[in-house]
Amino acid sequence: MNRGSRMRRLAQLHERRFGLPAYNDGLITDEWFRSHFHYAADVVQQWLGGALDLKNARLLQFGCGDGITDLALVLRHGANAIHGIDVRQEYTKLPRIAHEQLGMQAIPKALSFQTIEPGAPLAGQAPLYDGIMSWSTFEHVQRDQLLPILKDLRACLKPGGYFFLQIEPLFYSAYGSHLRRYDEIPWHHLQVDEEALWQVIEAYDGALSPDEVDFGFADFGPAGYKRFVFKEYQELNRLTADELVAIAVEAGFGVAREERRHYEPAPVPQALLQHYPRDILTNNEIFLLLQRPV
Ligand SMILES: C[S@@+](CC[C@H](N)C(=O)[O-])C[C@H]1O[C@@H](n2cnc3c(N)ncnc32)[C@H](O)[C@@H]1O
Numbered sequence: 001m002n003r004g005s006r007m008r009r010l011a012q013l014h015e016r017r018f019g020l021p022a023y024n025d026g027l028i029t030d031e032w033f034r035s036h037f038h039y040a041a042d043v044v045q046q047w048l049g050g051a052l053d054l055k056n057a058r059l060l061q062f063g064c065g066d067g068i069t070d071l072a073l074v075l076r077h078g079a080n081a082i083h084g085i086d087v088r089q090e091y092t093k094l095p096r097i098a099h100e101q102l103g104m105q106a107i108p109k110a111l112s113f114q115t116i117e118p119g120a121p122l123a124g125q126a127p128l129y130d131g132i133m134s135w136s137t138f139e140h141v142q143r144d145q146l147l148p149i150l151k152d153l154r155a156c157l158k159p160g161g162y163f164f165l166q167i168e169p170l171f172y173s174a175y176g177s178h179l180r181r182y183d184e185i186p187w188h189h190l191q192v193d194e195e196a197l198w199q200v201i202e203a204y205d206g207a208l209s210p211d212e213v214d215f216g217f218a219d220f221g222p223a224g225y226k227r228f229v230f231k232e233y234q235e236l237n238r239l240t241a242d243e244l245v246a247i248a249v250e251a252g253f254g255v256a257r258e259e260r261r262h263y264e265p266a267p268v269p270q271a272l273l274q275h276y277p278r279d280i281l282t283n284n285e286i287f288l289l290l291q292r293p294v
Contacts, residue, residue, distance in 0.1 A: 011109040023102040031210035041072030057130035063137025123155035150251035173284035253290035
């Protein structure tokens, strides 16, 4: 352990002994914050917390974003230590967000964050983790980096350790474009070309659903945000649930548990059924609990 890690560990032990910073969840006004602080954290607690004791575990969050879920896992579910990594730096907003939404003066020492280059290996940088989690991130990872990243994450885990991974929406599902905030037509991205889709997004001037507006929106402004989310759409890796499981197994994980959810907000267009299996078109979410073999 280097000096920085030792200091962080000491600060974490101090916090465990003398208590976490105070917070008031009655102050929450932001729906994005609320859905991560409650829903996402509760799902992680159910899946990962059902397999290991979060209160005594060291955890890695792959694709932590703004870190709200990690904050909730510490405050609401007693997680002991979470290291969040991401290719962006949205987590630098967390102290301000936690102040605005929870009245916190500081974020817990149990949290630490790191920016990485896409695909940069993490194994060997820190002692092995008890658990890893990843929420709405793996659909954004470049396809050729999926296997190396999953192998690297496996190498970051203790033997017998668990990795909980969630993706929603999956690409071929009704709103798998991640563009629903601007386009309510189900499976639209599979029926028109990119130019036509962009025209719909560009022309949209309605309100955005508050739980779909993240804290990056203010940085981009309305037009910039449209360009940002459309680029994200173009870069989606189009992974299906079967492909994800197959790559995870190839990376050396065992599947401890999985759940696939289906969503059919309107009858699937016949034309699409001629090109894609119904199951792929209706499967919008996967929860996957992986385990590094002992
Ligand atoms: C939709 S956001 C989800 C963030 C967070 N998990 C949440 O629930 O709010 C996807 C995140 O994955 C990150 N990401 C994309 N590719 C990545 C990669 N190769 N390595 C690490 N993070 C990545 C993005 O920067 C982004 O923060």
